Amino acid sequence: MNRITVAALGALALAGCAQPRAAGPDGAPLTVKIVAFNDFHGALETPGRAIDLQAADGSVVKVPAGGAAYFASAVKSLRAKAANSVVVAAGDLTSASPLVSSLFLDEPTVKALSMAGLEINAAGNHEFDRGAAELKRLQNGGCAKLTKTEPCQLEPFKGASYAYLAGNTIQADGTSLFPGTALRSFGSGRRKVTIGFIGLTTRLTGNYVDPAGIKGISFADEADTANKLAAELKAKGADAVVMLVHEGGYPARSDQPEKCDGLSGPIVDIAKRLTPAVDVIVSGHTHRAYICDYGVTDPAKPLLLTSAGNNGVMLTDIDLSFDPATKRVTAKHARQVIVQGDGVTSSAGPVKPSAAFPAFAADPAVAAHVARYAAAAEPRARRVVGRASAPILRDEHDDMKESPLGLLIADSQLAATRASGAQVALMNPGGVRASISAEGGQVTFGDIYTVQPFGNNLQVKEMSGAQLRAVLEQQFAKTDGTALLFPAGLSYSYDLSKPEGQRIIAPMVGGKPMRDDAVYRVTVNSFLGGGGDGFSTLKAGKDVAGGMLDLDALEAWFARGQVVDPPALGRVKDVTPR
Template identity: 55%
Template structure:
C-alpha cells in the first residue's frame, strides 16, 4: 500500500470480452458491461471517536416508519456489518471517513492508544480517512504510527500492549491542506479509485481535508511545525489535477461541518457553520462534499440553495450511529455525473435501558444488521483486556450529571470537574491553587445513573475525560485573568456562534455582557466573595491543553508556571471517592447580563 504521494487504487484490466471487473468483499468479480451510465456507491461515516462498544445512544426512526419510535444506534460490529451490507448492494463502491476516527475515545480504545479502532476499521474494509483535528491529540508522530504501524513510543502510555506488533491502517489517510516544514503534505492529498474498464470505465477522485482551525483546538505541541492551509483554496487547486488523471467525479472528504434545523434531507435552508463559507468558494466541478466535525447528521442538495454550487453535502452524525449511502450515476461517454442522491442509514444496535428507565430496542420497521464477527472479535478482545479497570467503582451520584449548559454557559458536570481539579491542587505541595477553569470541549460524555442514585465506574468517567491531560497551576494577575475571560468571546465569527465559556470552580464568580464592546464584557469578578484586584496575583489550575494556548486561549501562555503533574482523570476519581454521594454542583457562578 502506498504511504506517500498520490494514492491510486485501480482494478484489474478487463480480461474477458464484454465484461469488466469490480471488487466485492475483497474479491475481484466480473461484471457485465452495459451501454448506459455507471452507478457507483460511496459509503461514508465520520467522527467515530473510537466508539467500539455501543455508545448507548438512540435515534428517531424516519417519519415513514413508526412516529416517535427511537431505536438504539451504534457499535463497531454493527457499523462494520452495515458497511459490508451496503458494499454487497453494488460491486462498484468506495468507503470513506471524514475524520476524527480516533481521539477523544472511550476507555476500551484510548487505553490501547486507539490501536483497537484502527484494527476494527481495517476489518470494515475502507479506502480513505480524511484526517480530523482529534487525530492530532497525541501529536502527529503518533498519528503517523497509526498509518504506518510499529511500536515506537510517543506518549506516556505503552504502545502495542496487545498487538505485537501493531501493523497500522490498511487504508489511506488523506490530508491535502496539512503541510510539513519541507513543503510536503503530512499524508497524501488525494486518492483515485477506478471502476470497470474500456468504454465503461469510470474514476472517482477523492480530496481529503483537515479543518484549517486545527492548531487552535489541539495541543499546540502536537502540531508544532505543521501548517494548515485554507480548505477551499486547497481543494480547488487539486480539481484540475484529478481531472487530468481522468477523474469523472470528485468527492471532497472534509473534517469540517455545519448545523441544520428541521428536516435535513432537502436544500437545508437553515444550514450554518464553518462549512458554508467553504462551500461558497468551492469549485463547482466538485460533486459531493462528505463532512464531519460538528457531530450533526444532514443531507443537503446544496444546489437548491445556490445553483452555482451543485454539491451534495452529507454528514453521518457521530460515533457510528449512522452511515451515509451515496449514489453517483456517471455517464462514461461524457465523463459527467448525471444523477446523485444520498440517504443516512441508522446503524441499529443492542437494546438498552436509558437513564430515564425506558427500554430502547431495535425496530423491524427499519433495516437491521447482524454483528460482524471479525469486528466483534476485535472489540471483545480489547474489552476483555480493559474490563477490570473499566468496571471499577469510583463513586456514587445521586442524579445524572450532564454537559447541558444553562443560560450562563455553565454545566453541572463541567463545574464538578473544575471543583475536582481545584481540590487536587489546593495544597501548597500541589500548587496552592485558588481557582480552576475547565474547557467545555474537554468534557466528552455525560454521567448517567438512575434517578435516585447509582454507582459510577472508571469506564464512565474515562469517557468524560479521555485525553489524559495533566493539571497545571499557573499564576496570573487579576488583569490577566480578566483578559483570559474576555478571550471566551473571541471565537464568535457570526451571531450564531456561541461563546466557549470556561467552567469555573466553586468560590469564583463573575458576570459578562455580550452587548458590551469586545474587551469590556467581563465584570464583577470575585473570589470567595472578595473582588479580584487587577494588580494581585492569583493561582489558577488548568489542564495541559489550555496551559499551552488550546482553544485559542493564547493568554494562558503568559502565566507563570508554578506546578503540574497529576492527570485530570485521577483528580476526578479522587474527588468522587472523597465526596460521594455527589449532588449536582450549583450553576450560579457566572451571571449572563442581557
C-alpha cells in the same frame, strides 16, 4: 436521550444536484456508491442508550444504534447492493474515545474500521491529539512507544488498511505530512470512470491539540487547498471529485438529518469558495447530521454536502451516476442509514429494535475483536471510584451554557491544586466528552475515563486580574467560535450587548471582587494552558506549578468518601438585555 427526527429515513433520497440525462451510446449510467461517515471516536461498543427517531407514520420510536459490529455489517450490506462502491470518512475516527479503545491507543478501532472496509479517511483534529508521530504509527503500524501509554498490549499492531489524507498539513519544508489526494477507478474498458478524493482537516487543528505534538506543522485554508488539489486531480484524469473535510456546519434544527435548513458554520464559507469541479463534500467535526443540495443555494456549484453525525450511529449512502460515454456526473443521491442493532440496555431499561427501521446483524469477526478488547479493559472499567446522588450531565448541544459535569470537573481540578496556591480553575467544554450516568449510584473508572480520555496534566498559572479578565472576554471574541469556560472559585455575569472587552461584569474570586492589579493562581489543563481551543490569552500566564493528570484529579474528587451531588448552575450569568 438524543432525539433525531427522520421522516421515512430508510427510504429517504436526495436528488437534483444534477439532473439525470439520457445515457450515452455505451448504455446505462454507471453508478458508484460512496458509503460515508465521520467522527466515529472509537465507539466500538453499542452505546447503552437509544436515539429517538420519527418513523414514516409520524410516531417517535426509540432505536438502538451504533456499535462497531453492527456498523461493519451495515457497511457491508450497502456495498453488497452495488457493483461499484467505496467507503470513506471525514475524520476524528479515533481519540476522544471510550476506554475500550483509548486504553489501547485506539488500535482496536483502527483494526475494526479496517475490517469494516474503510478505504480513505481525511484525518481530523482529534487524530492529532497524541501528536503527528503517533498518527503516523496508526497509519503505518508498529509498536514504538510515542506516548505515555504502552502500545501493542494485546497483539502486534499492523496499522490502518485505509489511507489517511490531510493535504493541508504543511510541514516546515512545504510538503504535506499526509497525502492530499487519492484516485479510485470503477468499471472497466470504455465504461471505466475515475473519482478523485481530497482529504483535509480543519485549518483550526492547531487550536485544538497540544502544540508540542504538531511542532513545525501548519494547517492551510481548506478551500484554497481543495481548489489546488481538485485541479491536480482533474489533470490526472478524475471524472468527479469528492472532498472529505473535517470541518462542518450547523443546521437550524439538529433533529432533521436528511435536511440542512438554515445551515451555518465554517463549511458554508468553504463551499462558497470551492471550484465547481468538486461534486460532493463529505464533512464532519460538528457532530451534526445533514444532507444538502448546495445547488439550490448556488446553481453554479451543484454539489452534494453531507455529514453523518457521530459515534457510528448512522451512515450516509451516496450514489453518483455517470454517463459512461461522456464521463460526466448525471445524478447525485444521498440518504441516511441508521445503524440499528439487536438492542441495548439503557438507564431506562431495555430497548428492543424498532420495526420501523431496518436492523443489522452483528458482524461476527468484528464482534469477536471488540469483545476481546472489552474483556481486557473490563477490570479497570468496572472499578468503582465513588458514588453520585444523580446523573451528572454535560450539555451536548450548546458550548455557551454551564453544565453540571463541567463545573464538577473544574471543582476537582481546583481541589487538586489548592496545595499549589490555586484560587481559580477553568475547564473547556470540548474536554468534557460524555455525561456520567451514575447507574445504581455508582461511578466507575470507565465512566470518568470516558469523560476525560485525553490524559492532560494540570497546570497552575500566575495571572493578574487584568489577564484573567482578558481570558474571560475571549470566550466571546474567539475567531473559531464562542465557548464558555467552566469556572471554579470564580463567578461573574456577562452582557453581550456591551462593546468587546467590556462584557465581563462583577467578577468575583473566592467571594471577593476580582482586582485587575491583583495576582491570582489559575488552574487549567495543559491543552488549555498552551492556548488550546483558541484561548491564546491563557498563554500570558506564568507557569508556577505542575499538577496531576486531569483524570486523577476527577477520580480523587469522587474518592473523598461522600456522595457527590451534581453542582448547581449559576456561577456564570447571562445578563444581556433581551
